[in-house]
Amino acid sequence: MKRVAVIGTGQTKHxxxxxxxxxxxxxxxATTRALADAGITIHEVDAIVLSNMELFEGRALxxxxxxxxxxGYRKPVTKIATGGTxxxxxxxxxxxxxxxxxxxxxLVVGWEKHSxxxxxxxxxxxxxxxxxxxxxxxxxxxxxxxxxxxxxRGVTPQQAAKIAVKARRNAARNPNAHLQMDGITVEKVLExxxxxxxxxxxxxxxxxxxxxxxxxxxxxxxxxxxxxxxWVRAAVTRHDQPYIGDLDRRLVTxxxxxxxxxxxxxxxxxxxxxxxxxxxxxxxxxSYAELAWYEALGFCAEGxxxxxxxxxxxEMNGELPVNPSGGVLSTNPxxxxxxxxxxxxxxxxxxxxxxxxxxxxRLALAxxxxxxxxxxxxxxxAG
Amino acid sequence: MTELLRVSHTMTLSWRYGTSWYFAExxxxxxxxxxxxGLRCPVCRRxxxxxxxxxxxxYAELSEWVEVKDSxxxxxxxxxxxxxxxxxxxxxxxxxxxxxxxxxxxxxxxLNHYLAENNPAKLRIGMRVQAVWREERRGTLSDIVHFAAxxxxxxxxxx
Amino acid sequence: MQPINIxxxxxxxxxxxxxxxxxxxxxxAVQAALADAGLTMKDVxxxxxxxxxxxxxxxASNVAITEVVGAVMQPEARVAGDGLLAACHGAxxxxxxxxxxxxxVAHCKSSMGDSDGITNWTFDPIFQQPLGLNDVAASALQxxxxxxxxxxxxxxxxxxxxxxxxxxxxxxxxxxxxxxxALDEHYLGDRDLTDSPALREAARRAYTLADIDDPKRDxxxxxxxxxxxxxxxxxxxxxxxxxxEVAHTAKTSEVSARGVPPFVAGLDRLIExxxxxxxxxxxxxxxxxxxxxxxxxxVVVVRQ
Numbered sequence: 001m002k003r004v005a006v007i008g009t010g011q012t013k014h015x016x017x018x019x020x021x022x023x024x025x026x027x028x029x030a031t032t033r034a035l036a037d038a039g040i041t042i043h044e045v046d047a048i049v050l051s052n053m054e055l056f057e058g059r060a061l062x063x064x065x066x067x068x069x070x071x072g073y074r075k076p077v078t079k080i081a082t083g084g085t086x087x088x089x090x091x092x093x094x095x096x097x098x099x100x101x102x103x104x105x106x107l108v109v110g111w112e113k114h115s116x117x118x119x120x121x122x123x124x125x126x127x128x129x130x131x132x133x134x135x136x137x138x139x140x141x142x143x144x145x146x147x148x149x150x151x152x153r154g155v156t157p158q159q160a161a162k163i164a165v166k167a168r169r170n171a172a173r174n175p176n177a178h179l180q181m182d183g184i185t186v187e188k189v190l191e192x193x194x195x196x197x198x199x200x201x202x203x204x205x206x207x208x209x210x211x212x213x214x215x216x217x218x219x220x221x222x223x224x225x226x227x228x229x230x231w232v233r234a235a236v237t238r239h240d241q242p243y244i245g246d247l248d249r250r251l252v253t254x255x256x257x258x259x260x261x262x263x264x265x266x267x268x269x270x271x272x273x274x275x276x277x278x279x280x281x282x283x284x285x286x287s288y289a290e291l292a293w294y295e296a297l298g299f300c301a302e303g304x305x306x307x308x309x310x311x312x313x314x315e316m317n318g319e320l321p322v323n324p325s326g327g328v329l330s331t332n333p334x335x336x337x338x339x340x341x342x343x344x345x346x347x348x349x350x351x352x353x354x355x356x357x358x359x360x361x362r363l364a365l366a367x368x369x370x371x372x373x374x375x376x377x378x379x380x381x382a383g
Numbered sequence: 384m385t386e387l388l389r390v391s392h393t394m395t396l397s398w399r400y401g402t403s404w405y406f407a408e409x410x411x412x413x414x415x416x417x418x419x420x421g422l423r424c425p426v427c428r429r430x431x432x433x434x435x436x437x438x439x440x441x442y443a444e445l446s447e448w449v450e451v452k453d454s455x456x457x458x459x460x461x462x463x464x465x466x467x468x469x470x471x472x473x474x475x476x477x478x479x480x481x482x483x484x485x486x487x488x489x490x491x492x493x494l495n496h497y498l499a500e501n502n503p504a505k506l507r508i509g510m511r512v513q514a515v516w517r518e519e520r521r522g523t524l525s526d527i528v529h530f531a532a533x534x535x536x537x538x539x540x541x542x
Numbered sequence: 543m544q545p546i547n548i549x550x551x552x553x554x555x556x557x558x559x560x561x562x563x564x565x566x567x568x569x570x571a572v573q574a575a576l577a578d579a580g581l582t583m584k585d586v587x588x589x590x591x592x593x594x595x596x597x598x599x600x601x602a603s604n605v606a607i608t609e610v611v612g613a614v615m616q617p618e619a620r621v622a623g624d625g626l627l628a629a630c631h632g633a634x635x636x637x638x639x640x641x642x643x644x645x646x647v648a649h650c651k652s653s654m655g656d657s658d659g660i661t662n663w664t665f666d667p668i669f670q671q672p673l674g675l676n677d678v679a680a681s682a683l684q685x686x687x688x689x690x691x692x693x694x695x696x697x698x699x700x701x702x703x704x705x706x707x708x709x710x711x712x713x714x715x716x717x718x719x720x721x722x723x724a725l726d727e728h729y730l731g732d733r734d735l736t737d738s739p740a741l742r743e744a745a746r747r748a749y750t751l752a753d754i755d756d757p758k759r760d761x762x763x764x765x766x767x768x769x770x771x772x773x774x775x776x777x778x779x780x781x782x783x784x785x786x787e788v789a790h791t792a793k794t795s796e797v798s799a800r801g802v803p804p805f806v807a808g809l810d811r812l813i814e815x816x817x818x819x820x821x822x823x824x825x826x827x828x829x830x831x832x833x834x835x836x837x838x839x840x841v842v843v844v845r846q
Binding site: 001002022024053054055058059060061063064065067068072073074075076077078079080081082083089092093095096097098099100101102116122123124125126127128235236237238239240241242255256259370371 | 543588594595596599600601602604605606608609613614615616617618619620621622623627630631633634635637638639640660661662663664665666667668722723724725726727728739740743744747751832833834837838
C-alpha cells in the first residue's frame with residue numbers, strides 16, 4: 001500500500017450544548033483548526049470523508065447541509081455512518097482514499113450535535129420486530145454484558161471506577177474535553193447515581209456536541225508538509241452479528257476487537273503490545289469496557305485487566321498510557337468520537353498533544369467501537 | 384451580541400416493516416399457538432432466535448424450524464434504574480426493573496427481556512426462569528410480560 | 543488509474559415489496575452478484591454498503607444486513623449515500639491495496655416510509671426545512687427554471703443492487719477506468735438550477751482518470767439517474783453541452799432510472815452499463831445523483 005500519514009488534526013471544544021454554532025459552523029471550526037495544524041488551505045484538500053449519525057439530530061443526508069462546513073463545495077464528499085464506529089470507519093475510509101493514489105490530501109471530519117436532537121429516540125430505532133419490544137437502551141445492554149464479564153473475570157466496581165477517574169483526570173489536562181474533573185475520586189464514582197447495576201453515572205460516557213478533523217497526506221506531500229507525520233501502519237475493521245443475543249459473552253470474548261488487533265499487530269510486527277505500543281486511544285463507552293478491551297487488545301492476559309489499572313500501568317505515567325485525552329468517558333459526540341481517537345493518537349505521534357502529551361511516542365493505537373460489538377483498529381507510527 | 388435563538392421542529396415519521404417468510408412464521412406461531420420458533424443453521428447447527436435469512440458465521444441459508452421452550456437460563460442480568468424510553472409506548476419505563484439475557488431451552492442465542500424480580504440479591508447468572516405470558520397475544524415479544532424464577536427455585540441453578 | 547474489474551452484478555426487481563424484509567431483499571441481490579461472478583462469499587475480502595437510516599427506519603441500519611453481506615468478522619464500510627459512490631469507494635480501497643475483492647451493495651425500500659417527509663429533513667433546519675421543501679417540491683422548482691411542467695413524483699420502488707469489484711480477473715470483464723463525484727451548494731437560492739457544476743466536476747475527474755479528452759467522441763453510451771423525468775435532458779446537457787442534443791440523445795440509453803429506489807439508482811446505472819458492455823465493446827458512463835435537485839453527483843466510466 002502507498003504510504004499515507006496524518007499531517008494535521010483539529011477539534012472543537014466539546015461541551016453539552018454548543019448553542020452558539022450550527023452543525024455547519026461546528027464542522028467548520030474543527031476543519032479550520034486541522035488545516036492550520038497541517039499548514040495548508042482548504043484549496044489543497046482533494047477529497048473529504050464525513051462521519052455523523054443522522055438520526056441523532058433528525059437530519060436526512062446531513063452532509064448536504066453540513067458538508068460546506070468542511071469545504072465540501074464542489075469537492076468529492078463521502079459520508080460514512082456505522083454507529084459508534086462511524087468516526088474510525090471514516091478515518092479508515094479516508095486513509096484508503098488517500099492510499100488509492102487518486103488524492104494527495106484527504107480531510108476526514110466527524111461531528112455530532114446531540115443537543116439538537118433526540119438521541120434516545122434515535123437509539124430506540126432498533127429492530128422493530130425484536131429489540132424494540134424491550135426498553136434496555138445502551139446503558140442497560142452494557143450492564144447486561146458487564147454482569148457476564150464481572151462474573152467471569154472478577155473485576156470489581158472499584159477497578160472500574162479507577163478507569164472512570166483516570167479518564168476524567170486526564171481530561172482535565174485536555175482543553176477540548178467535555179467532562180474535566182480533576183477532583184474526581186473512586187468514592188465519588190461509586191456514590192454517583194446507579195444507572196443499571198453495576199454501572200454508575202460516572203462509569204458512563206456523556207453525550208457531547210463537538211467535531212473533530214484529521215488530515216491525511218500521501219507520502220511525498222506528508223514529508224514536505226509535516227516535520228513528524230503520523231504514518232498509518234494498519235487499519236482493520238471487523239463487524240459482528242446483528243443482535244446482542246447472538247454474541248457469546250460480548251465483553252468477555254469481544255472477538256471483533258481481538259481479531260482486528262491481532263491482524264493489525266501482525267501487519268506492523270508487534271508481538272508484545274503492552275511493551276511496544278507507546279500510547280493508546282481506545283473507544284471505551286463505559287468504564288468496564290476499557291478493562292475488557294485491555295484483554296482483547298492483548299495488553300494483559302485474561303483476567304488481568306483489573307491488575308493493570310490497580311498497578312497504574314495505563315495511567316499517564318504508566319508503561320502504556322491509555323486515553324491521555326480523557327477518552328470517550330470524557331467526550332462523546334458520537335460521529336466524532338472515533339475521529340477523536342485517531343486524531344489524539346496522531347497528535348501524540350506528532351508531538352502536538354499539548355499538556356496531555358506522552359513522552360517519546362513512536363507507536364500509537366486507536367480503536368473504534370460501535371453497535372453491539374463492531375470494532376476498528378488503527379496503528380500510527382513515527383517514521 | 385444578538386440573543387441566540389433556537390428553532391424547534393417536531394418531526395414525525397412512520398415506517399412499515401416487511402416481515403418476510405421467517406418473521407411471519409415466527410409471529411404466527413407466537414400469536415396463534417404461543418410457541419417460540421428458532422431457525423437452525425445447517426452448517427454449525429446453532430439455533431437462532433430471532434429467525435433470519437442466513438447464519439452470519441457460516442453464511443448459510445436457514446430453513447429448518449426448531450421449537451424453543453419458553454423457559455430458560457439467565458446468562459446475564461441487570462437492574463435498570465434510569466428511565467429508558469420504552470419503544471413500544473414512547474414513554475419512559477417505570478424504574479427499577481430487572482432485565483436479563485436469557486438462553487431459552489433449545490436456543491443457542493440469548494433473548495433480551497424483562498425480569499419479574501428487581502432485587503439484585505435474588506438474581507444470579509445460571510438461574511432458571513419461565514416466561515409469564517399476557518392473556519391476549521399480538522405476535523410480538525411484548526406478549527411475554529417478563530420472565531419469573533421457576534417454581535420458587537430462585538437458587539436452583541442450572542444442572 | 544489502474545483499471546478495476548467488475549466481476550459480477552446482481553439486482554432485484556424494483557417493484558414495491560411491502561412483505562419482504564430488507565435483509566431478504568439484499569440477500570437476493572448479493573446471491574445474484576456472487577452467482578454472476580462465479581464466486582462464493584469466501585472469495586470476498588470486504589464490503590461497501592450504501593443505505594440510509596431514515597429510509598430504513600433503523601439506527602445504524604446496515605446492522606440489519608451484516609449477515610447477508612457476509613460482514614460477520616469481516617470488513618464493511620457503510621456509505622450513507624448513493625450506491626455509485628459506494629462503488630467508487632470500493633474501487634479506491636482496491637487501488638489502495640487494502641483488499642482484492644470487494645462486494646458493493648445498495649438498498650432502499652421507499653414503500654416503507656414517507657419520502658416527502660424524509661426528504662424535507664434534508665434541507666437546512668433554519669431556512670429551508672420550515673418552507674416544507676422536499677425532493678418533489680425542489681424538483682418542481684428546478685423544472686420551472688427549465689420552463690418545464692412540474693415533474694411527476696417518483697414511483698414507490700423497493701430493491702437492492704450489488705456488484706463485485708476486483709483488481710484482477712481470470713476473464714476479460716468490463717472494467718472501471720474513471721470515477722469522480724462532487725457536492726454542489728446546499729441552498730437552492732445559491733444554485734443555478736439549470737446547470738450542475740457538481741456533475742461537470744464529477745465528470746471532469748472521471749475523464750481525467752480515464753484519459754478521455756473528448757467525451758462526445760469517446761463515450762459510446764450513457765446511463766443516467768433520472769428520478770424525475772426532466773433530469774435526463776438536464777444531466778445530458780451538462781455532460782455533453784446543449785448544442786449536441788442530437789448526439790447525447792442518441793447516446794443516452796432509453797432505460798430510465800425512474801422507478802429505481804433512491805441510493806440504488808446510481809449502482810443500478812452501473813449494472814446497466816456493465817450488462818450492455820458484455821455484449822458490445824465501448825466506453826460507457828454511469829451516472830448517479832442524490833440530494834435536493836441532484837446536489838450530489840457521481841460519474842463512473844467503464845470500458846470493455
